[in-house]
Amino acid sequence: MKMKLRCLVNVTGAISIAGIHWYHGTEGYVEPDCPCLAICFDNGRCQIMRHENDQNPVLINADMYVVSIQWNHTGSVLAVAGSQEANTQDKDVNVVQFYTPFGVHLGTLKVPGKQISALSWEGGGLKIALAVDSFIYFANIRPDYKFVLVLCNSIGTPLDPKYIDIVPIFCYNDQNHVIAASKEHFIPGNIVWQKAHSIGKLIRSQRSRKEGRERYIF
Structure with a gap:
């Protein structure tokens, strides 16, 4: 044939x-x-x-x-x-x-x-x-790595990791949204603020009642 x-x-x-x-x-x-x-x-x-x-x-x-x-x-x-x-x-x-x-x-x-x-x-x-x-x-030959987005607070403490299935080249975020993009695709997400319930957080700061914890919602 x-x-x-x-x-x-x-x-x-x-x-x-x-x-x-x-x-x-x-x-x-x-x-x-x-x-x-x-x-x-x-x-x-x-x-x-x-x-x-x-x-x-x-x-x-x-x-x-x-x-x-x-x-x-x-x-x-x-x-x-x-x-x-x-x-x-x-x-x-x-x-x-x-x-x-x-x-x-x-x-x-x-x-x-x-x-x-x-x-x-x-x-x-x-x-x-x-x-x-x-x-x-x-x-x-470099293997196919998994990539992760990690949202941090104002002092650089990592709060909420999120694995993504693209190679992130660009990243943008504001108070409510985060966007990661490769050359061909992008992943949008929302940032949800949650009140802190940790006693340790309340001890570390008197203002912790007013502070929140960011979390990705994809």
């Missing part, structure tokens, strides 16, 4: 497959019906399919010359290794791009040397080995 490659629509010129990797699924999937078959060409065009007959694959344009691709051990991150033109340098720069199964770009790792040729994940997904020229480079 000849596979239809939607990532090559409107692409002209000589191209070749740089890498193909089908995640085995033994560690489970990040979501039901998750794309797991990754195919990438040397011109940077990639597609990630749920199965070999997927008519709606995830399409990626890595905008680089690709030499190798590989899933991590859980199929949650696809590493794409190759080189791309640098704006401030005459020579190309070796890079590794990281994507989710749904094509979301997670980050870029710049690699020294002249020509990168291969990559391989460590079994736990925390390191990656890169073949560059006649050398082997190892890089630590």
Whole structure:
């Protein structure tokens, strides 16, 4: 069966497959019906399919010359290794791009040397080995951290933490509202004032009856 490659629509010129990797699924999937078959060409065009007959694959344009691709051990991150033109340098720069199964770009790792040729994940997904020229480079890959918003009072005492499922880049708050935002999403919340009932608070300040405790309401 000849596979239809939607990532090559409107692409002209000589191209070749740089890498193909089908995640085995033994560690489970990040979501039901998750794309797991990754195919990438040397011109940077990639597609990630749920199965070999997927008519709606995830399409990626890595905008680089690709030499190798590989899933991590859980199929949650696809590493794409190759080189791309640098704006401030005459020579190309070796890079590794990281994507989710749904094509979301997670980050870029710049690699020294002249020509990168291969990559391989460590079994736990925390390191990656890169073949560059006649050398082997190892890089630590930061795991997916959870982020938390912590509301503090006027003296810096943390009062109410709230875990959020976005990477907060911007944050705003006034007396009644708090907003955290990433590059694509934002989470609004209300600040509810609650009267303090702690005896310790009453002892520390005669004005504690008038003071409140802030709490996030999402």
